[in-house]
Amino acid sequence: MSGRLLLVEDNELNRDMLTRRLARAGYDIAHAGDGEAAIATARRLRPDLILMDISIPKVDGYEATRQLKADPATAQIPVIVLTAHALPEDEQTARRAGANDFATKPVDFNALLEKISALLEPPTPA
Amino acid sequence: MMSETVLPLLEAVSHLPDGLLIVDGSGHIVYANRTAVEMLGYAAPELGDMPLSDLTSCSAEVEAVAGHGAHGDPPAEFSLTTDLCCKPGHQIRCELVVRRFHHGEQPHALVLLKPVPAPVGPLSEGDERLLFNIVENFPMAVLLKDIDHGFRYARVNKGFESMFDVTRDMILGRTERDILPKEEAEIITEYYREIVGGNNTLQGTVQPLTTNRGRRFVRSFNNIIPDESGGPKYILSVLEDRTDEVMRERHARIQSARMENYLRVADSALMDINRTGIIVTANEKLAAACGASVANLVGRDFRDMPFGDDEHRVWITVLGAALQGRQSEGAVDTFEASLGGIYFRWKVLANEHRSRDEIFSVTVVGEDITEINQRRLEAERANRSKSEFLANMSHELRTPLNAIIGYSEMLQELAGEDGRTEDIGDLQRIIGAGRHLLGLINQILDLAKIESGRTDVDIEQVNLHELLEDIRNVGARMIEANGNEYLVQGRLSSPLFTDELKLKQVLLNLVTNAAKFTQNGKIVLRYEVDAADVRFSVTDTGVGIPKEAHSRIFDAFTQADGSTTRQFGGTGLGLAICRRLCEALGGSIAVDSAPGKGSSFTIVLPQGRAPGRAAERPARAEVGTMP
Numbered sequence: 001m002s003g004r005l006l007l008v009e010d011n012e013l014n015r016d017m018l019t020r021r022l023a024r025a026g027y028d029i030a031h032a033g034d035g036e037a038a039i040a041t042a043r044r045l046r047p048d049l050i051l052m053d054i055s056i057p058k059v060d061g062y063e064a065t066r067q068l069k070a071d072p073a074t075a076q077i078p079v080i081v082l083t084a085h086a087l088p089e090d091e092q093t094a095r096r097a098g099a100n101d102f103a104t105k106p107v108d109f110n111a112l113l114e115k116i117s118a119l120l121e122p123p124t125p126a
Numbered sequence: 127m128m129s130e131t132v133l134p135l136l137e138a139v140s141h142l143p144d145g146l147l148i149v150d151g152s153g154h155i156v157y158a159n160r161t162a163v164e165m166l167g168y169a170a171p172e173l174g175d176m177p178l179s180d181l182t183s184c185s186a187e188v189e190a191v192a193g194h195g196a197h198g199d200p201p202a203e204f205s206l207t208t209d210l211c212c213k214p215g216h217q218i219r220c221e222l223v224v225r226r227f228h229h230g231e232q233p234h235a236l237v238l239l240k241p242v243p244a245p246v247g248p249l250s251e252g253d254e255r256l257l258f259n260i261v262e263n264f265p266m267a268v269l270l271k272d273i274d275h276g277f278r279y280a281r282v283n284k285g286f287e288s289m290f291d292v293t294r295d296m297i298l299g300r301t302e303r304d305i306l307p308k309e310e311a312e313i314i315t316e317y318y319r320e321i322v323g324g325n326n327t328l329q330g331t332v333q334p335l336t337t338n339r340g341r342r343f344v345r346s347f348n349n350i351i352p353d354e355s356g357g358p359k360y361i362l363s364v365l366e367d368r369t370d371e372v373m374r375e376r377h378a379r380i381q382s383a384r385m386e387n388y389l390r391v392a393d394s395a396l397m398d399i400n401r402t403g404i405i406v407t408a409n410e411k412l413a414a415a416c417g418a419s420v421a422n423l424v425g426r427d428f429r430d431m432p433f434g435d436d437e438h439r440v441w442i443t444v445l446g447a448a449l450q451g452r453q454s455e456g457a458v459d460t461f462e463a464s465l466g467g468i469y470f471r472w473k474v475l476a477n478e479h480r481s482r483d484e485i486f487s488v489t490v491v492g493e494d495i496t497e498i499n500q501r502r503l504e505a506e507r508a509n510r511s512k513s514e515f516l517a518n519m520s521h522e523l524r525t526p527l528n529a530i531i532g533y534s535e536m537l538q539e540l541a542g543e544d545g546r547t548e549d550i551g552d553l554q555r556i557i558g559a560g561r562h563l564l565g566l567i568n569q570i571l572d573l574a575k576i577e578s579g580r581t582d583v584d585i586e587q588v589n590l591h592e593l594l595e596d597i598r599n600v601g602a603r604m605i606e607a608n609g610n611e612y613l614v615q616g617r618l619s620s621p622l623f624t625d626e627l628k629l630k631q632v633l634l635n636l637v638t639n640a641a642k643f644t645q646n647g648k649i650v651l652r653y654e655v656d657a658a659d660v661r662f663s664v665t666d667t668g669v670g671i672p673k674e675a676h677s678r679i680f681d682a683f684t685q686a687d688g689s690t691t692r693q694f695g696g697t698g699l700g701l702a703i704c705r706r707l708c709e710a711l712g713g714s715i716a717v718d719s720a721p722g723k724g725s726s727f728t729i730v731l732p733q734g735r736a737p738g739r740a741a742e743r744p745a746r747a748e749v750g751t752m753p
Contacts, residue, residue: 013529021536055521084524087517087571105528106564109535 003048003120004028008038008064009082010056014105018051025113035059039067042074048120052099054083054090062097069098078119082107145220145239151232153178153189162239165220167213178237184208184222191226192235202226207242219243267344267365270351273358277301277318280360289367291338307336321348322358332368343372395470395492398477399428401449406487411494415466428490434464448476448488462495469496516574523567531560569699576706581628583710585734588622588629590655597634597651604641605649610666612637616653622660623734628707629662632715635700636664636727643725644668660713660733665726671719679717680705704729 005027009015019029030045032038034057042050050068054061061081068074081094084105091102101115139146145162147155158166158173166173166181179185184206191201203225209217223238249257261268267286271277278301282294290297290305297304302311313333320326330346345366353359389396395412397405408423416423416431433441444459453459459474470492477486538553540546575581594614605612633651640649647667654661671679680701701715704727708715713731 011525011529014525014532017529017532017536021532024536024539084521084528085517086520086524086568105524106531106560107528109532 002026002028003116004030004045005116006030006032006038006042006045006047006050008032008035008050008056008061009053010034011053018107021109027116033057035061035064038064039071039074042068042077043071046074047077049116050077050079051082051116052079054081054085054094062093065094065097065099080112080115080119082112147173147178147237147239149178149188149192149235149237151189151192151234153185153192156234165212165218165239165241166210172213181210182208182222188222188224188235188237191224192233210239264364267367269363269365271318271361271363273318273322273350273361277315277361286365289337289339289342289344289365290335305337310335318348318361322350322361332372341369342367343369393494395465395468395490395494397423397428397490398487399445399449399490400487403427403429403445403449412465412492415468415470415492417466432466434467437463444472444474445488445490448474451476462499465492468494469499471495512574516571520567520571524564527560527564527567531557531564534560566699569703573699573703573706576703576710581707581710583628584625585623586626588624588626590618590622590653593626593630593633594651594653596630597637600634601637601641604638608641608644609646610641610644611648612641613648613650614653615650616655618653618655620655620657620733622655624660624711624731628711629731632704632707632729633662633664635704636729639700639727640664640666640668640725647724658733660731661728663726663728665724667724670721670723670725671717672721673719676717676719680715 005022007015007018007022007029009018009031010033015031015033019031022029030041030047032041036058038050038052038056038061039059041047052061052065056064059067061083065079065081068077068079078100079098080101080103081091081097081099082103082105083090083094086104094102100119103112103115140160142159142161145165146157146159147162148157150156155173155176155178158170163170163173168176177185178188182188187204187206191204203223205221205223207219207221210220212218219242221240221242223240225236226233227236228234261281262283264283264285267289268281268283269279269286270281272280278299279294279297282297287293292305302314306314310333317326317330321328328348328350330348332343332345335342335344345368347364347366349362350358351360351362389407389409392409392411395415396407396409397412398407400406405424405426405428408420410420413420413423428445429442431441440461440463444461447453448459453474453476457475460471461474462469462471464470472490472492475489475491477489534553534556538550538557541549541553598612598614601612637649637651644666645668649667650663650665652663652665705715708729708731711731713729715727715729717725717727719725
């Protein structure tokens, strides 16, 4: 596995844990701790995929996702919303904001890796 | 010589109210004023030079006054009453006042003609009969009372007999005292005395009379008939029966008083509006809401009432429809809207609603539901804050749990890679506990959602075999872990309609429960689905539940006893959620079990309806129609 992921996460423990586990899985990780930083970093670094927390300072994850998807420069970057907001309506809101996929915390790490690789390597036509 | 005063004088004489003739010494008329000309019917030229003897047989006396009579010394003035012959060949009776005067040397007679009413001549026999018949058949009661003989009845007609249900033989020569109660008779006698004395009007007031035909309301029209000397002889009385009118008025008065009482004491706000939207009736409650008096409100346009913000439209829509006859016959429209800060549920009905043209008025009745609405809003608010609390709690618990499980999993991987096998088991226990905590959080959220009524029931046709296969797959690990055998058997004789996810959650819970509490035994899932009922049961050969615990196990955080959790794990929420879900589907769940004999849980659901959904209430400011 390879690729550069932008991990948007304001909780220090979760950021550290996810960074280390994703790194062990072979990904390069960039960080953003709030919504504004997420948008700026995404524009600057053009990551291959974004893992987006929802409850983050300044601009929340839904709004950051909307803005990234509205900007042609970043619209093509897949976004997986990764949040502790676990109600069905939270997933609907995330998908309406433009998220490509949705995963809840506590995260099922293997399932998350599958979602990431599915978005990074679109199935090639047979 | 004509002074300036002579001509107006002549004009005045010509218009005297009495006829005036001037007769010369030869007995010829030399002047007749206009009144005399009109009275006698001749043209003025015809009268000039006409001998007075053509008009009256008493011409000689007049001529004598003028000086040429055969009488020796005639009087200068006299008067007499005589018949004058008028032009059309009939006579008028006149008093002639005659006075002598001299014009130059010639004596003349000035004659004033004053008509006197001719005495009525004797009636013919035919006339009398006609008159009798007129009075006898007059369509009102007619009576004649003899004033000099104690107001006794002298004559009555058929109308009188019928009004009092008496015959004239019974009452002629008698008085009111003989046909009416004493007090009524005295009032009437007193009234007759007063009109004879000129102390009361001839038109009487409506008087209640107790007759043989019951209580009648009668009004009299009276006149006094004089005797030959002009003194009062009879009272002629015509009686009009006003009973029907009086009863109608009384009924209307009672209705109106009753209506006013209803309006005054009603807890509801009430008003009637006419076809143009003007308030014609209003009560205190409505006036209070409008901050006006009833008198102030009546006559105003309902559109000027102090409607709540954004509620103008619903008023205009509902009342407008009723005023225009667009309400279906007999319908009552309802809506909820505030007025002057009070929250009402309004009902609107058209009166006299047979066709569009016949709408007489529209009645609007408002029930004060401020308190009900307040409670409703508070309940909604409480529910919202409860939901928000739960969502926040869930979020806050999941965030650290993510770190706990994530780090543990990572350490477990590292321990495996580094060959530290002694740590792997402990790390697995941390992960297990973390997942258990996650299960608890999920189930508490589930339970809270069901209890707050926020669970939508989504009825659809269920592919039962697929659903049962899913349960087998998901539950397989737990079933096998305790060495259990799992059987599914049943009959599907009609398509199953219910909420698939909820049914699945319940059945999975029952199957995993059974697997948890059964060692090396048998678990059987049975189903029976027909057009009316849906029945599932999950039976195991496990530890069983003592009878005294049966009623508790469906409560939240309860297992059969406190040691169960330690021995078997679980959150104690599973069966509570099952019961709530079954109830949301309109069904029920029951247990049959005994210690050591295994357990059997049975759920019964109705087919294809959604009775668990909260009954819908009318939305605020939204129109609804009650049949």
